Amino acid sequence: MQAEPQNNAVMAKTLRYNNLSVSLHWLMALVVFGLFALGFWMVDLTYYSSWYKTAPYWHKSVGILLAALLLLRLFWRFKAGKPAALPHQNRRLQQMAALVHLLLYLLLLAIVLTGYLISTADGRGIEVFSWFEVPGMGELFAEQADIAGALHKWFAYVLMALVVLHAAGALKHHFVDKDTTLKRMWWHKN
Numbered sequence: 472m473q474a475e476p477q478n479n480a481v482m483a484k485t486l487r488y489n490n491l492s493v494s495l496h497w498l499m500a501l502v503v504f505g506l507f508a509l510g511f512w513m514v515d516l517t518y519y520s521s522w523y524k525t526a527p528y529w530h531k532s533v534g535i536l537l538a539a540l541l542l543l544r545l546f547w548r549f550k551a552g553k554p555a556a557l558p559h560q561n562r563r564l565q566q567m568a569a570l571v572h573l574l575l576y577l578l579l580l581a582i583v584l585t586g587y588l589i590s591t592a593d594g595r596g597i598e599v600f601s602w603f604e605v606p607g608m609g610e611l612f613a614e615q616a617d618i619a620g621a622l623h624k625w626f627a628y629v630l631m632a633l634v635v636l637h638a639a640g641a642l643k644h645h646f647v648d649k650d651t652t653l654k655r656m657w658w659h660k661n
Contacts, residue, residue: 487654499579506534509526579630586623595607
């Protein structure tokens with residue numbers, strides 16, 4: 472009879488994300504929202520604005536750090552895995568959630584890549600907060616900055632739409648279904 476509580480404890484732990492996964496999730500969410508807001512605002516800056524050079528510098532620097540966080544998150548996701556699905560969730564819902572998560576990761580990768588292509592089309596690297604520089608490879612194809620810029624913008628809009636869908640799903644689980652889906656992505660004591 473004593474084995475049962477241990478099994479329940481193990482099962483409860485496997486139904487939650489670990490604290491590193493939770494921290495990466497929420498940190499990346501904040502960074503993505505911040506970068507989207509900054510990018511949305513800075514495209515209307517004129518040459519005479521005092522933020523004309525500062526805003527892109529911050530956007531690029533934080534974007535490179537987001538790329539590093541994304542790589543860390545993907546590595547950790549494969550190493551630590553993800554918790555088991557909740558017992559009451561149907562297969563179709565699980566497949567939809569997996570597809571949305573895959574699209575979120577792919578869009579983040581595409582946004583980082585297109586941002587790099589925009590920023591390095593002239594051959595210059597990206598200076599990250601005066602800490603280090605990511606080298607540029609120059610123009611790899613004709614009109615690289617313009618094409619990558621258009622893709623970067625539209626990928627960002629699609630990402631935000633998916634983030635809204637993702638958040639709406641989590642809130643539906645929490646308030647309508649009253650299950651632990653949202654609580655699984657919150658910090659807990661080990």
